[in-house]
Amino acid sequence: MNAFKGKAALLALSIIPLFASASHWSYVGDEAPEHWSQLSDEYKTCQQGMNQSPINIDTTLKAHQHPLEVHYGQGPDVVINNGHTIQATVEPKAADSITLDGQSYALQQFHFHAPSENTVHGKHAAMEMHLVHKNAAGEVAVVAVMFNVGAANPELDKLWSVMPQDAEKDATLKTAMNINTLVPADRTYWRFSGSLTTPPCSEGVAWLVMKHPLTLSEAQLEKFTHTMHHDNNRPVQPLHGRVVVE
Numbered sequence: 641m642n643a644f645k646g647k648a649a650l651l652a653l654s655i656i657p658l659f660a661s662a663s664h665w666s667y668v669g670d671e672a673p674e675h676w677s678q679l680s681d682e683y684k685t686c687q688q689g690m691n692q693s694p695i696n697i698d699t700t701l702k703a704h705q706h707p708l709e710v711h712y713g714q715g716p717d718v719v720i721n722n723g724h725t726i727q728a729t730v731e732p733k734a735a736d737s738i739t740l741d742g743q744s745y746a747l748q749q750f751h752f753h754a755p756s757e758n759t760v761h762g763k764h765a766a767m768e769m770h771l772v773h774k775n776a777a778g779e780v781a782v783v784a785v786m787f788n789v790g791a792a793n794p795e796l797d798k799l800w801s802v803m804p805q806d807a808e809k810d811a812t813l814k815t816a817m818n819i820n821t822l823v824p825a826d827r828t829y830w831r832f833s834g835s836l837t838t839p840p841c842s843e844g845v846a847w848l849v850m851k852h853p854l855t856l857s858e859a860q861l862e863k864f865t866h867t868m869h870h871d872n873n874r875p876v877q878p879l880h881g882r883v884v885v886e
């Protein structure tokens with residue numbers, strides 16, 4: 641009995657540091673967004689940061705930006721349910737990218753939030769997709785696409801049909817995706833400086849929210865929200881003097 645207890649204690653000791661390095665967080669209960677900064681020292685920016693995302697897009701400054709330049713070719717191979725979202729991972733060799741300020745930002749992954757995280761004039765879209773990119777210096781740019789309920793989205797079905805129902809499960813896509821069709825044909829956008837919307841809420845993220853929404857069907861939205869069990873959107877954060885340009 642003692643030997644068993646000793647072994648269990650040793651096992652516990654060897655496991656604890658693994659979990660301590662990345663504290664658990666959630667969208668509900670004791671680990672909901674208002675508590676993120678208390679869950680780990682590494683999450684302090686969630687509370688102390690002055691450039692946090694998401695935001696409410698309201699007053700904007702006209703800067704005559706060119707429409708977004710996207711170069712999406714190969715698309716993802718794998719979709720995972722990480723317990724926080726459904727995420728499609730893009731291989732670096734795929735060379736899917738955007739051009740921003742004359743620099744190339746390579747697509748890493750894209751994932752979904754329902755309802756939307758950013759709001760426009762105080763209104764949520766039914767769902768928001770985040771395409772996460774990095775440039776050679778490791779700087780992050782996120783392209784956000786809003787989805788309202790309407791016509792079914794056939795491109796989403798390629799992901800939705802293999803969407804893992806359980807957390808920490810992944811699946812391989814059966815049909816190749818064309819990510820270009822998940823970005824509105826009108827590529828005008830709002831731009832602002834923000835953060836990751838999940839812990840550690842790191843700042844210095846260039847946010848590009850597409851002005852024109854796409855649609856998904858009620859059934860597609862339900863499949864996502866049912867799989868997530870609850871809303872997976874962080875509430876909007878104070879602007880602290882930031883300007884949204886268009």
Ligand SMILES: [Zn+2]
Nearest residue numbers: 751753770837
């Ligand atoms: Zn996101």
